[in-house]
Amino acid sequence: MFTGLIEEMGMVAGLKDSGEGKLLTVNASAVLDGTKIGDSISINGACQTVTAMQPGSFTVFVSRVTLGVTTLGSFRTGQAVNLERALMLTSRLGGHIVQGHVDFTGKVQAVKKDSSGVEIDIAVEPAQMKHIVRRGSIAADGISLTVVETGDSWFRLYLIPETLGKTNIGLWKPGTIVNIETDILAKYVERIYLFGKSGSENAEQNSGDAGIMAKLAEGGYL
Numbered sequence: 001m002f003t004g005l006i007e008e009m010g011m012v013a014g015l016k017d018s019g020e021g022k023l024l025t026v027n028a029s030a031v032l033d034g035t036k037i038g039d040s041i042s043i044n045g046a047c048q049t050v051t052a053m054q055p056g057s058f059t060v061f062v063s064r065v066t067l068g069v070t071t072l073g074s075f076r077t078g079q080a081v082n083l084e085r086a087l088m089l090t091s092r093l094g095g096h097i098v099q100g101h102v103d104f105t106g107k108v109q110a111v112k113k114d115s116s117g118v119e120i121d122i123a124v125e126p127a128q129m130k131h132i133v134r135r136g137s138i139a140a141d142g143i144s145l146t147v148v149e150t151g152d153s154w155f156r157l158y159l160i161p162e163t164l165g166k167t168n169i170g171l172w173k174p175g176t177i178v179n180i181e182t183d184i185l186a187k188y189v190e191r192i193y194l195f196g197k198s199g200s201e202n203a204e205q206n207s208g209d210a211g212i213m214a215k216l217a218e219g220g221y222l
Contacts, residue, residue, distance in 0.1 A: 001087045002042045004095030004137075004144020006167045007031055010043075012079040013057055024048070024072060025059045031083045032058060040086040040100065044168075045142030045179040046070045047086075047100025070102045070179050080168045082142045095144025096137035097184055104128055106140070108176040109154055117160045119148075120172065124180065126153045131182035131190070139181040143167050 010028040017023075024043070031041055035058065039050050048060035067073040075081070087093070106122040113119075122140065124132075132138060134150050140157065149156035164170050172178070 002047070002084050002095075002098040002100050002142070003087055003091070003093055004098040004139050004142060005084065006082045006143055007084050009080045009166070009168055010083045012075045012077055012081060014077060015073075015075050018061065021061055021063045021067060022073060023051075023059055024062050024075065025054075025057055026081060026083070027057045028083055029056070031085050032056075035085060042082070042084040042086075042098070042100045042142045044071060044081050045098070045100065045139050045181055046072055046102050048072075066102075069104065071105060071177050074177075080171060082167050084142060096139075098139045098142070098144060098181060099184055100142070101181060102179040103131075103181050105177050106180045108172050108174055108178065111173060117158055118164060118169070120157045120159065120169070121154050122157065122178065122180070123154045128180075128182075129153065129155070131186040133186070136186070137183050139179075141168060141178045143169065 008028060008030040010026040010031070013025040013027045015022055015024050026043065032053070035041065035050060035053070037050050037053060040047050041050060041058065041060070042048070043060070046066055048062065048066075050058050051061050052059040062072050104124065106124045109121040109123045111118060111120050129150065129152065132147055132150060132155050134147055136147050138145055138147055138155070143163065145157050145159070145163075147155050148158050159169055
């Protein structure tokens with residue numbers, strides 16, 4: 001589990017095929033402190049297990065499942081990536097609960113700078129908007145962020161200089177593909193509502209999203 005507060009930007013040192021996946025090596029410094037083989041590190045929002053450590057770098061095995069859902073398979077040598085070690089129970093939860101389980105990818109649609117920060121619109125599939133709410137939390141490339149506006153197939157983020165300076169967001173531009181993880185609390189609410197409505201393990205197949213949205217609207221959540 002993670003907080004979405006990026007500890008440092010690492011640099012991709014290598015990505016090579018290995019059986020049913022790829023071996024990814026990342027140069028880093030801060031996240032190596034106290035880390036050992038078997039520990040978890042979030043790389044651009046994807047929770048990965050450290051399989052090897054070298055002076056100044058670590059290596060993970062990226063499975064074909066992860067490659068199919070995230071951007072990790074398209075990493076290039078020298079690319080900056082967001083890194084965060086797993087949350088300790090004694091740490092402050094400064095961001096939000098991030099599992100490191102990427103749900104899907106989104107495409108940066110627009111980047112607009114002003115005197116205080118940067119406004120970024122990210123496009124996703126309409127069906128993927130169901131867990132994304134205005135003023136809610138979302139993780140984009142592993143960064144805990146607040147959604148400031150939503151549309152039918154896009155959402156807007158606003159980034160302050162502090163976040164821009166510690167993450168790879170400054171490299172985003174229209175067309176950039178980023179990893180998205182929606183709020184786990186929204187997924188649990190949906191599951192509980194569907195199961196309670198149908199009383200079936202196949203609840204998702206027995207009830208549509210329209211009913212969920214109507215119920216949430218009645219409660220003033222939309």
